[in-house]
Amino acid sequence: MTALTAPALTIPTAGRLRLTAYAGQHVLLWVPTLVAFVVTVTGGALALVTIGLVLLVWSVPLLRWVADRHRATAARTLGVPVPADRLPVREGTRLIGRVVVWARDPMTWREIAWALVSLTLGFVLSLIAALLLVLVVTGALWWYGVEPIMRARARLDCLFLTYGRVERLEQRVVDLAESRAEVVDHSAAELRRLERDLHDGAQARLVALSMSLGMAEAAFDADPERARRLVGEARATTTAALGDLRNVVRGIHPPVLADRGVVGAVEALAADLPFEVDVKASLPGRPPAPLESALYFGIAECLANVGKHAEAAHAWVHLRHHEGVLSAVVGDDGRGGADPGAGTGMLGVMRRLTAFDGTVSVSSPVGGPTLVTLEVPCALSSPKTTPSSGPA
Amino acid sequence: MRLVLAEDNALLRAGLTQLLEGHGFTILHAASDAAALEAALADPEAEAAVLDVRMPPTFTDEGLRAAIAVRQRRPGFPVMVLSQYVESLYARELLASGEGAVGYLLKDRVADVAEFAAGVRQVASGGTVLDPEVVSTVLARRREEPLERLTAREREVLGLMAEGRSNAAIAERLTVTDKAVAKHINSIFTKLDLPVDDDDHRRVRAVLTWLRV
Incomplete structure (x- = not known):
């Protein structure tokens, strides 16, 4: 409702x-x-x-x-x-x-x-x-x-x-209880995913690393050549483990999002996509960090869908803050006919945004264009001021 | 060569100092936050800098901003930027701050000590050294003019040039002769309409075109 x-x-x-x-x-x-x-x-x-x-x-x-x-x-x-x-x-x-x-x-x-x-x-x-x-x-x-x-x-x-007022408040309680349950489910699923990613990735590699080093230690005197090779392998494993950790961290909170906010992060994302993405933003400040992250992942999911399904040559992201509502419109000139209920990705986006009273609407007539609008009510903080001691 | 080093993690700062001094560099200043870095970069004795992107006080991109600022004050000042993550956006910003003499590497690359030291030396002599991860992201991106004119092999060679590899290193990587690499590189220069200039300069320009700076 x-x-x-x-x-x-x-x-x-x-x-x-x-x-x-x-x-x-x-x-x-x-x-x-x-x-x-x-x-x-x-x-x-x-x-x-x-x-x-x-x-x-x-x-x-x-x-x-x-x-x-x-x-x-x-x-x-x-x-x-x-x-x-x-x-x-x-x-x-x-x-x-x-x-x-x-x-x-x-x-x-x-x-x-x-x-x-x-x-x-x-x-x-x-x-x-x-x-x-x-x-x-x-x-x-x-x-x-x-x-x-x-x-x-x-x-x-x-x-x-x-x-009446009472009925509205009752409905609000029902809505909030529902969205809270979804948020709890969502974060539990996210934690499980993280646990799995760490377990299969970095953790497994660290085990391999410690094994290589252990074998190298044993081989140092008897077979220095083998020991050298094992140390080399250990170094390669370290690099791979770092790569895994980077991927996990990107999934939690992309560093560029922390550095540059949602606009900078979307621009960085757009520049790396294999199709043209036009980013226009007029935000006088930054939204609260948790909301910023939800919005960023929402936009990222939409753009990923454009890449996967739309066969689009051109996409655009427009971000604006108007009358207390932060809205992001992700559009593409692809073939349209998108079904928001089809994949789990968009459902995840909706869940994330529901936690902030946000909404997702999709308009995708067959033949395009597809427009996904993400809206979240929020106030923006004034832009972060550079500390006087910091670099210009 | 006298370097400014900036890294907030004490362990890594000590490690990098040791590593670079072991390869014949002199660490003039080792800064641990943005304010100390700014002071260090003001030293006219400094000839190049090795910087971490994320530093106190805000732990965002002060290292990157300091690098761009110093290159505005001192055009062509060589800067090697290290980070736990690489973003092609940041690579573009660094390259846009002047022609060449920039490096942008993942911190992991320090593990290959000799190659890292060679990278710093190359940046100090005006070259461009980009992390393979940036290169592969850009390679996966759409093709557009004038890069569309390049063959797949030429694009590969250009990518390796962006990583700061020499002709000999490229030849070894692709298991072809030096002569074949030189031929590819000449063809790249022609296709990108790069003016006749000394070879180093043209290499940098080719990389800039490739990153759409």
Whole structure:
């Protein structure tokens, strides 16, 4: 579900005449609301029979459409956003799947309850507001009455059509518990990977090294030539062990990321790739280190995917910080049709970013271009100042 | 030859001092942090420097920045940069700070004592010595003009030139004759449109073209 990190927006409120127009719209929507309500309830009751599903497939979208019209007018009346926060239905979900998601979504049930209230009490309120103007003689009442009436109507709609504070906080707790569990899983898996890398790499080589040196020690007097060869082997093994350690460290935290931050590290990465990558960045400072690392690995994964699958000649990375959100867009002119759920790589990126309330969205129509957008809310620190004693 | 050495790890500093002195270099100053390094590089007696990239106080890239800064003040000042990691980005930055007289090696390469000392000497005499790891990264990169004109063998030779190897060493590595190497190198110079100049200079320029500096 949507994270609640967006800053509270204010929406310009409507004047009296516009409010009256809303009231008129509400009155006109009475019939569609009634139809949507009756058919949805009937369809729901008959859901076990095919005909029920057929009814629901068009009545629920109608109900949603009517509810959305009321959300829009309520938002303009009260001056605050009235989000629907529905459960997302994945693209390509089939009929029954869609109905199941709708049924599991508490918002669907709220909308059904709302329809009942909107058809009765809500309708009466809007009708009064509209009539006060239409009847002319009640003009004075309209002047003073339309705003309170329409605000009451909007609050009534909000009560049903959007989640309240408590529900939002509850949802937030669920989201956080979920992302925390994922982060714990992810770091446990990372530790296992590190343990394996060290065990199979540097550790094994150090064992070989100590064996070579031990044999050399024994051979020094009897066979100096053999001892010399063993010492030479030991040196080669040391170099290989250092190489392994370097690779492990690069996987944990690339040194260039520590030195130059995410922009420098992405530029360094881009320069070493076999296709052209254009890096544009406008960041006035550096994000916190853990987030920087998550973002860097996210971008690196995206670029690796471009190299592996996209058959692209050109890719680009745009980094920017706007309204408290750090975003990175990785695009390519390849063949598109990327499925973010296909590999484990992108899932790992999503997990890493979820820990920071970040999101990943992928747009990849067949034929391209593919755009992956990574967004994380965060504040940037001012650029690190060079210590006065340090080199210029 | 009088050198400035900068390395924050005391053990490695002592080891490098011993190693370089054993090969006929004089260690003028051995600095352990960025401030001491800056002071040491200001000494007009210094003829070259061997620097570690990562040093106190911030443990990021102060060695690299010091190298670039000193080469701006004293153009052509020979600098050998050592690091636990090599980045082709840093190699490009070093090469862009002036023509030649730079080295950029993994610290592991110090293990081959004779070759390391030869590398320092080569940098001091104006050559370019890049770590094989940088070279292989760049070789794996896309082909673009004018490097596209080179044959696979010529690219290989150019890579070995970037590592700072002599014609004889390249010939030995590729198991061909010295004459064949000279022919490849001439062909590289022609294909990269390098102006007629003394051979050392052209070698450096070929490497610069190759790294897109």
